[in-house]
């Protein structure tokens with residue numbers, strides 16, 4: 001999450017002035033699985049890879065593997081128009097590129113996949129594979145983020161809750177630290193304390209997408225145990241299944 005730059009407040013204000021009047025949310029269309037356009041966004045890029053795990057593996061790789069699995073799972077459950085979105089280039093331009101790609105594709109749903117770390121001040125050092133490396137075992141769990149600036153905030157929140165509930169049903173717990181002062185500028189408002197949905201208004205990929213949008217931090221890769229779990233095929237299947245079940249429920253209710 002750390003290098004996911006929020007939109008600058010000046011830019012947001014400017015965008016609001018220009019965009020808001022013509023960005024009226026269209027009325028939700030009925031969800032037909034084969035036609036429902038879901039964009040599964042791989043967080044970060046190969047060049048700007050996001051966080052580094054406790055064992056020095058880039059977040060981008062974790063995001064890519066899980067997002068690919070989520071895409072396959074959604075397709076196998078009838079969402080034939082699901083698309084995996086991989087973006088290249090530097091961090092900040094890539095955020096606008098992915099939003100542009102989703103909006104151009106007239107996505108009905110934007111789902112961004114990430115893996116979590118901690119603020120730098122919480123990092124501790126250990127030796128892995130002969131190299132001095134960073135870790136923090138203090139926090140673990142997944143978390144879901146939505147933006148009030150998204151034109152479909154309520155719908156996005158509903159979807160995030162459905163995914164969160166499915167993850168909880170699988171016995172997974174959410175990362176509760178985002179409300180704590182120790183998180184500093186990463187501190188967030190908890191919108192659903194049962195299943196771990198947070199509010200992150202300024203996040204580019206959530207606020208600039210015209211469709212409903214949810215960001216999933218699937219788990220912490222800076223936590224040494226959880227990194228290993230996130231690497232396991234079993235955990236990846238569990239999460240992909242929970243996401244697909246949440247999206248399926250979301251589709252049924254529309």
Ligand SMILES: [Zn+2]
Pocket residue numbers: 001002003004043044050051059114115
């Ligand atoms: Zn990330």
